């Protein structure tokens with residue numbers, strides 16, 4: 001669990017804050033400082049962009065790790081296919097053979113290149129530290145070259161292979177499944193649409209069932225691959241940047257849940273590092289400098305990013321009308337739908353409570369246990385028993401669902417029917433999970449608030465003064481900010497739908513606005529309730545100890 005990892009890694013196990021290392025001190029920010037740090041960055045999109053750009057740089061070791069991790073399967077599958085075809089002395093086509101060869105080369109090249117680069121980033125020699133710009137330029141050139149080789153391999157196979165021409169049966173080629181697998185992973189790595197047929201000219205036919213000695217057609221298929229590369233250079237550039245973005249974004253979110261183990265010291269000179277055990281974290285970047293509280297900070301930032309996720313699903317859901325009777329008996333049918341999914345998720349160990357994921361239908365999460373060796377000093381998050389999900393479900397079924405009616409629906413089947421219950425329940429479940437995650441981040445917020453005012457909160461906890469706790473956790477400025485951002489985000493979604501030509505009904509925009517306003521108001525209230533419960537439960541923890 002992410003937070004467990006974070007806490008275990010914390011060098012400070014002492015409740016005596018004055019004896020804590022700088023690492024621990026930085027977890028416990030004053031509420032003012034905390035909000036300043038977070039809001040400063042959250043409020044300015046440009047700062048968020050900076051964070052992402054920074055992540056591109058600091059996450060390079062992870063990205064290279066991912067690249068190195070992905071390629072072995074391609075290496076083995078291409079090598080195996082080539083060996084089999086060579087053994088039989090029969091290739092499906094010349095292009096397929098060439099494509100597989102290039103793919104094998106690309107995979108080996110990527111594997112070794114990514115490995116070396118990862119090593120250089122994690123253990124940078126002196127010249128890399130000194131000339132970091134050279135290193136970055138080298139990495140960029142390597143990445144472009146690598147991508148080019150992958151595109152060449154994919155296109156060469158795509159042009160000549162029967163895999164595409166005759167989809168499932170591979171036009172009689174041997175090892176059809178393996179060919180499909182090799183091609184599919186090439187498309188993923190090369191970022192190419194497998195159904196794109198524009199590459200098929202009449203030039204290269206499906207040359208079935210015969211291995212040829214090197215003929216003119218071989219060179220044609222090779223040069224076709226390269227020509228294709230040139231022709232596609234535009235989309236290549238776009239895709240490259242999208243890839244970098246996606247790669248860094250995914251490791252960014254990975255980081256968010258605690259997988260920061262691979263971060264290297266890269267080329268940051270020692271003088272710019274923070275002290276003590278956090279010496280590998282560059283000071284000049286405010287986000288990553290706060291390595292421990294950055295997790296808290298990023299979690300809280302993710303609450304803002306989730307605002308877009310919530311609005312996006314809400315917009316989509318708004319376009320599906322539903323039969324009101326579907327939600328009878330407090331949404332029993334929906335809960336039944338979710339229960340099935342949750343049982344499968346639980347059975348396969350997919351729930352991750354450390355990521356603030358709480359079930360809607362399964363028994364409640366068991367709380368963390370306080371022991372002398374694990375005393376949970378202020379600032380250390382621990383799991384309590386409270387789940388806000390029943391409140392979220394009730395609100396969803398009774399207040400939000402009535403917004404999703406035929407006056408906002410855009411969806412229809414060819415037979416003019418507007419119902420699609422499976423799509424409806426799937427979106428419901430997704431939306432509920434997003435709302436739940438967003439609201440339960442309140443637990444982390446509550447812990448930081450408590451840590452910044454232990455005395456004030458302790459008195460209220462002892463007096464079981466829930467109203468007093470409510471006053472302390474409430475921040476109306478913050479609430480106004482959330483509501484304003486939700487309204488802005490939702491109008492952007494409406495605008496996108498309307499300007500894209502969707503034939504949404506006139507009421508679509510205004511209903512969506514109303515639904516979002518009601519939803520976010522309720523979400524703040526539920527989050528506040530979760531915070532109050534969390535803080536109140538700290539008293540139980542104390543009593544147990």
Ligand SMILES: O=C(O)C(=O)C[C@]1(C(=O)O)C=C[C@@H](O)C=C1
Pocket residue numbers: 445473474475476478479482523524525527528531
């Ligand atoms: O950001 C905070 O301080 C929170 O406690 C979160 C939150 C919210 O849900 O957005 C909840 C209660 C506060 O009144 C303000 C905002």
